[in-house]
Amino acid sequence: MSIAPHVHKLKLKLLRKQIDDDLYVEEYLAHGSYGAVFRVSDRYNRRQLVLKVMHKSSRWEEESTLHYFLSKHPNIVTLHENIELGDYAASLLDYCPGGSLHDMIYARAAYAGDSASIRSAFLQIIDAVDHCHTNYVYHRDLKPLNVLCNEDGSKVFLTDFGLATRDDASHEHSHGTVAYMSPGMFGPMKRVEPIVTYYPECYPEKHWCSTKIAPYSPEANDVWSLGVLFLDLACGDRIWESPNAGDERYRKFSEDPSAFLRSEYPLNDHTRLLLLRIFSPERYRISLKALREEIYSIDGFYLSDYEIASSTPQVQKNAVKYGPWTDLADGDYGRLAGVLHECGVENLPSNSDTDSSTDFVDISLTTPQNEPFHFRSDCIKDEEHPTPYITGLYPSIY
Helix, strand or coil: CCHHHHHHHHHHHHHHEEEECCCCEEEEEECCCCEEEEEECCCCCEEEEEEHHHHHHHCHHHHHHHHHHHCCCEEECCCEEEEECCCCEEEECCCCCCCCCHHHHHHCCCCCCCCCHHHHHHHHHHHHHHHHHHHEECCCCCHHHHHEECCCCCCEEEEECCCCCCCEEEECCCCCCCHHHHHHHHHHCCCCCCCEEECCCCCCEEEECCEEECCCHHHHHHHHHHHHHHHHHHHHCCCCCCCCCHHHHHHHHHCHHHHHHHHCEEEEEHHHHHHHCCCHHHHCCCCHHHHHHHHHCCCCEEEEEEHCCCCCHHHHCCCCCCCCHHHHCCCCCHHHHHHHHHCCCCCCCCCCCCCCCCCCCCCCCCCCCCCCCCCHHCCCCCCCCCCCCCCCCCCCCC
């Protein structure tokens, strides 16, 4: 049941009230689909905490049980205790003064163009997710709004286990935030061998078919979601709104993943190769362990100034908006011209769909998914004999 219609009532009930001997409700912070969040003062321990209020339900019981079980990890928000509030139930959580990762990225540009801070934050998120997976819990709603931060964003903490599951194969499609879902989770799109039932007494020559819906892997879905989240962090951009053929950007990606990434983002070869492995079909998707090793091994995520300067206008736009050229975002075109001149480029490309880094290595699908694929400059694809990576592997629906 949605909490939204009850938020006003909860504000009247809780704000500026003492809810036990030590806890005083200071401020309303926000609400989501199922919970409203308040900042409270723990006067006995002299600390700030968060009170997440929900309807009493099996959903709340399951979420709070899983969260409490996992919250010993340093990158997962600690759940201290549960509290009864009449018709509602509440969980007492650590307060994260930096707010959500979404605000850090889109309101404060805290990580813009900084590979070191991006790597640090993303590795912390991976470690939190790995802790969940090690304990056979799969989050299923990984996104910047469900990651909280300290004051400067140097420490991040995973939260909100309302859609988490212990099932290693799930038929619960379309649970979560659409933009961060894998195609397998987005909807029952995959067909398998139909179930056939015969009615010989009526129509001996006919048969009736129904399609059995294939499950998806919540573990692999979390890895896909991390890929979308990484592009939030590194490029300040949501790569698509929905992982299906109706979304124009996803359709373009599906037609040629390498070309799409290359024409959109100021990311270097190693980083783009890793994204291809994350956004692979489920059976080829990189494992979480290998993903961590690859992120750790990349010195920097971005193209050089020269590569950006001789790339597509969209890459340059994204480099100025959030990537390594953010210091030019104030419209200092004289300085931009100077950067281009230093790179040996006198004018921005006006209408180009290709860039100087078209010699981009394509992923080998024979690479075991649980092994890191460390990028080597000597394995650049020979454009005269291209290896067709995308043929048949990225249909609009799979």
